[in-house]
Amino acid sequence: HPQTQGKIERFHQTLKLWLARQPAAWTLEELNTQLREFQHIYNDQRPHRALNRRTPDATYRAIPKAVPKQLPGQEHFRARMDRIDQTGTVSLRYGGRLRHLGIGRAYKHEKVRILVKDNDVIVIHHDTAEIIAEFILDDSKDYQGKKKHPDPKTGV
Incomplete structure (x- = not known):
């Protein structure tokens, strides 16, 4: 123009x-x-x-930025497929920024399905459907460590 x-x-x-x-x-x-x-x-x-x-x-x-309107009580869901890189991480855009999810080098180059519900993320192995990692995304961090599950024996 x-x-x-x-x-x-x-x-x-x-x-x-x-x-x-x-x-x-x-x-x-x-x-x-x-x-x-x-x-x-x-x-x-x-x-x-x-x-x-x-x-x-x-x-x-x-100026306020345009965002899709979410109805009251409606949650945000996303699903995508990706491949874990050689360092054992996979990237995910969340809150307008790129986040790096630490899965582990044992899974490098594996295909995964990533399910996102608000700030909860589940990473599932594509071939075996095994849940290999869970995350609660922290807006203040680019690198996200795995969610810690309590030890069944000690409860910690």
Whole structure:
């Protein structure tokens, strides 16, 4: 779209002018560092005239995001198939972030079914239907350890 093309060209002009005022980058790492700095300034520090002098990041965060509506009493269920990687983990998107579920290296490369109900996750071996791991997802952690079951002998 011509209007979008104009916005992109204007952004490129701003980026090129900013880079021209920086010391020349001699390595890709130096250039990436400069580009990250520009991104931070452009999104987090620079007020924008079209956004009532707010930063793009502040404007983005101020708007509630669209999510599917869940009816009262309705629970969220998901099922998917995956393969455990060579480190014994499988990835799952939850709460807008990628979580890594620690299954165990004994199951590396095995196909699994993953059942998710809200923050409870069950991992089932694809071929044997054996439950091989259970999780209660913690929003504050990327890596999720297996749910600990009480020892039948000690109760701990």
